[in-house]
Amino acid sequence: MTQLQRAREGTVTDSMERVAEREQVSAEFVREQVADGQAVIPANVEHDRLDPMIIGREFATKVNANIGNSETESGVEEELEKLHTAVHYGADTVMDLSTGGDLDRIREANVDHSPVPLGTVPIYEAVKQVESVEEFTHELLLDVIEKQAAQGVDYQTIHAGVLMEHLPLTDGRKTGIVSRGGSILAQWMEENGMQNPLYAKFEEICEIFAEYDVTFSLGDGLRPGCLADAGDDAQFAELDTLGELTRIAWDHGVQVMVEGPGHVPMDRIAGQVERQQEVCDGAPFYVLGPLVTDVAPGYDHITSAIGATEAARAGAAMLCYVTPKEHLGLPDAEDVREGLAAYRIAAHAADVANDREGARDWDDALSEARYDFDWTRQFDLALDPERARSYHDQTLPGDNYKEARFCSMCGVEFCSMRIDQDAREADGEMTEIEEETDVEVSAAAEVNRPPVGTHEVEGEPSLADVDLERDYPSADD
Numbered sequence: 212m213t214q215l216q217r218a219r220e221g222t223v224t225d226s227m228e229r230v231a232e233r234e235q236v237s238a239e240f241v242r243e244q245v246a247d248g249q250a251v252i253p254a255n256v257e258h259d260r261l262d263p264m265i266i267g268r269e270f271a272t273k274v275n276a277n278i279g280n281s282e283t284e285s286g287v288e289e290e291l292e293k294l295h296t297a298v299h300y301g302a303d304t305v306m307d308l309s310t311g312g313d314l315d316r317i318r319e320a321n322v323d324h325s326p327v328p329l330g331t332v333p334i335y336e337a338v339k340q341v342e343s344v345e346e347f348t349h350e351l352l353l354d355v356i357e358k359q360a361a362q363g364v365d366y367q368t369i370h371a372g373v374l375m376e377h378l379p380l381t382d383g384r385k386t387g388i389v390s391r392g393g394s395i396l397a398q399w400m401e402e403n404g405m406q407n408p409l410y411a412k413f414e415e416i417c418e419i420f421a422e423y424d425v426t427f428s429l430g431d432g433l434r435p436g437c438l439a440d441a442g443d444d445a446q447f448a449e450l451d452t453l454g455e456l457t458r459i460a461w462d463h464g465v466q467v468m469v470e471g472p473g474h475v476p477m478d479r480i481a482g483q484v485e486r487q488q489e490v491c492d493g494a495p496f497y498v499l500g501p502l503v504t505d506v507a508p509g510y511d512h513i514t515s516a517i518g519a520t521e522a523a524r525a526g527a528a529m530l531c532y533v534t535p536k537e538h539l540g541l542p543d544a545e546d547v548r549e550g551l552a553a554y555r556i557a558a559h560a561a562d563v564a565n566d567r568e569g570a571r572d573w574d575d576a577l578s579e580a581r582y583d584f585d586w587t588r589q590f591d592l593a594l595d596p597e598r599a600r601s602y603h604d605q606t607l608p609g610d611n612y613k614e615a616r617f618c619s620m621c622g623v624e625f626c627s628m629r630i631d632q633d634a635r636e637a638d639g640e641m642t643e644i645e646e647e648t649d650v651e652v653s654a655a656a657e658v659n660r661p662p663v664g665t666h667e668v669e670g671e672p673s674l675a676d677v678d679l680e681r682d683y684p685s686a687d688d
């Protein structure tokens with residue numbers, strides 16, 4: 212049975228208990244949220260190493276990192292390194308978007324070693340198995356989806372909402388169809404003159420997902436690829452279909468989240484989130500960015516993190532990170548770090564703005580360490596401790612500077628916090644402000660604590676633990 216089915220019958224599962232512990236809420240509240248479809252616990256019954264987590268607007272905002280190779284070769288070792296990097300820098304879930312190399316081996320290795328839910332886009336593999344896009348069949352798609360479910364993938368992006376009748380609505384767009392899955396399906400439908408096979412076979416996919424408890428991530432194949440296309444008829448026609456599919460999946464006892472845009476002007480993001488929540492009956496919204504301007508290639512982790520903050524503030528439950536390489540190339544480890552830092556900032560900023568219980572404690576604790584000139588504690592509490600320490604130590608590396616009442620930014624003489632403290636000391640005010648925020652016991656500390664997001668350090672997949680010589684089974688074996 213799926214988490215949704217068990218929640219509906221009133222059972223609190225071990226996964227719900229674990230999620231409640233991590234989020235500092237009651238297990239009954241978790242059960243209710245899952246039972247009502249307002250939150251999902253992506254947890255394939257075959258994913259043994261998973262540390263369960265939850266995605267829903269009533270819980271801490273989560274961040275997904277995409278990893279995977281492209282057409283150029285990349286092996287298991289490289290992909291596991293990317294998995295490690297993503298989890299280390301705080302990814303709550305990871306999507307393997309590999310399109311080259313030994314896809315089965317890479318996927319099996321990722322499932323085997325990932326403590327976080329793993330997502331995939333099965334249509335990528337289906338396309339790799341045929342000569343040209345129009346050749347894949349309904350049966351091939353179902354086979355790939357079932358194989359990936361059996362391998363332990365926790366959630367799959369299924370672009371079932373792109374329909375034949377939606378395609379003419381994209382004709383006037385500035386950037387057409389920018390989703391890989393959406394463009395593949397559009398080409399298939401046009402070449403074959405048939406409806407989207409993922410839509411046609413949706414109930415059969417539901418049956419596969421129910422067997423393994425795979426969560427739907429209903430793909431937004433017609434998401435806008437630029438500000439000019441945001442909120443057009445094509446995007447909202449697909450959203451209406453995603454609402455219909457959400458209810459069908461729920462009827463089958465399958466968990467659902469819904470993917471969203473893309474590129475959206477800042478002032479229209481909240482309205483888009485509210486519309487998704489209404490059309491999809493509150494199913495968790497999983498957004499890519501959105502980018503709030505199109506003019507900054509090379510900095511799209513920033514343009515999109517601005518939009519992601521606004522989306523999360525308005526109710527989006529999970530943010531799919533964007534790296535500085537977006538639109539330009541395949542990200543490397545440093546890009547993954549930059550992207551995750553930007554998105555963890557976005558998620559936390561939204562949690563603070565939404566007054567998520569305890570979220571501000573982390574900020575308050577770091578601010579106190581800063582005002583105390585407790586540099587070591589400030590580094591330890593930083594979202595990226597390694598970055599904070601290294602920037603400080605570039606100019607003041609010695610241990611004697613770890614209690615110094617200044618840094619190199621303003622220097623000894625002009626350190627405003629030191630000047631302010633001296634003045635308060637002289638006025639006898641310092642004793643009144645010494646009560647510390649106890650970040651150790653706050654909900655935010657458990658949910659967002661640095662340096663590894665919602666995950667404990669020992670949960671990170673380490674290459675030292677990985678038997679790279681191991682023969683990972685293929686589902687075809």
Ligand code: SF4
Nearest residue numbers: 618620621626627628
């Ligand atoms: S020198 Fe300036 S930046 Fe550095 S601790 Fe003092 S006030 Fe802050």
